[in-house]
Amino acid sequence: MRSKYLLIAVVLILQACSLIPDTGEMESHGTWLQAKSEHYVYYYRPNSAAATDIDKIEAEQERVFIQLNKLLGTNYNQKIHAYIFNDLADAGFTDKTGQAFPILNTIEVIYGLDGYTIGKRGISAHEVAHIITFNGWGPTDLRILSEGIAVYMEHATYDSEADYGSSQMIVAALSAHGNLPDIESLASDFEKFDTNISYPVSGSFAGYIIRRFGMEKFRKLFTEGRSDHFAEDFQSVYDVSLADVENTWSHQSDKSLAQ
Missing domain, CATH: 3.40.30 (Glutaredoxin)
Structure with a gap:
């Protein structure tokens, strides 16, 4: 390690x-x-x-x-x-x-x-x-998390988290058109995605798992997770599958488009 x-x-x-x-x-x-x-x-x-x-x-x-x-x-x-x-x-x-x-x-x-x-x-x-x-915290090779936390902190340090919906709306629009990248692909090959997609998606996902599971577990994944086996590391930290969390997150984002 x-x-x-x-x-x-x-x-x-x-x-x-x-x-x-x-x-x-x-x-x-x-x-x-x-x-x-x-x-x-x-x-x-x-x-x-x-x-x-x-x-x-x-x-x-x-x-x-x-x-x-x-x-x-x-x-x-x-x-x-x-x-x-x-x-x-x-x-x-x-x-x-x-x-x-x-x-x-x-x-x-x-x-x-x-x-x-x-x-x-x-x-x-x-x-x-x-x-x-x-x-x-320490270094990470997971840009989905390093950029995700940075984007989420833009919203969390605002007067309120009202503006957090901007990332959610982008995710919802991508999902509605079938263009939402899966989280494991972002984790393993972040650079292949346009930043107009990778940044808000990462920020939305980071915000979701922080709000749901807390900052300490996110910090553990940040420092101990690896891009080449992200799903396994996610399961180890959160004791729930990445696929299940990703499914809940993406459907929650869908609701913001309907508002």
Whole structure:
């Protein structure tokens, strides 16, 4: 078991080191201003939307940092380094709007004309959830769970969970048209699915099993489950078959479409 965690951690370190900009690359991207709060160090562009709203961003991110620790049952207290880009082009993003490097306690996000992945309720928790779950719980090779908990935390850290219905509606629509991917396929080959499908489906399923069985069991599956035998690991943790839970979850989502 220990060797499994070590292998996952090594892979993630290599991925993070290959992707995160080094000092030279950051300098080549232009000038940065810096601000610090209790749990973050922010880097943002001069004369940017983030520069104008930095106090609001700090307040929202501090709020969500505290709430995530409470919801996840963690006591993570390391400072997170947040690089706030003006837009997708500034960040060099082509297929994402944000990314996290948990081993480095670093996130890259946007705040501007292309949207927001920091500082706004409903999205402020996503990348931070990746940092806290990895460092507070441990690594996982199950993106269905790592993205699922991050998407669900977007809703759980909102004023209420009223907006949770957005993921449910997407799942219901996919199910109604026969396009809902099965959970085991998402667990074993997450990357083959379009993110407009994989993310809300994962978030909906994660939210369902957390609300039904509790966070502690989800945490156990997160750290001990494997993508190559997810159904067996699910059965071991929850003492109920994945197929039975998936069937109940998908039919519950169907009800939201009829509302």
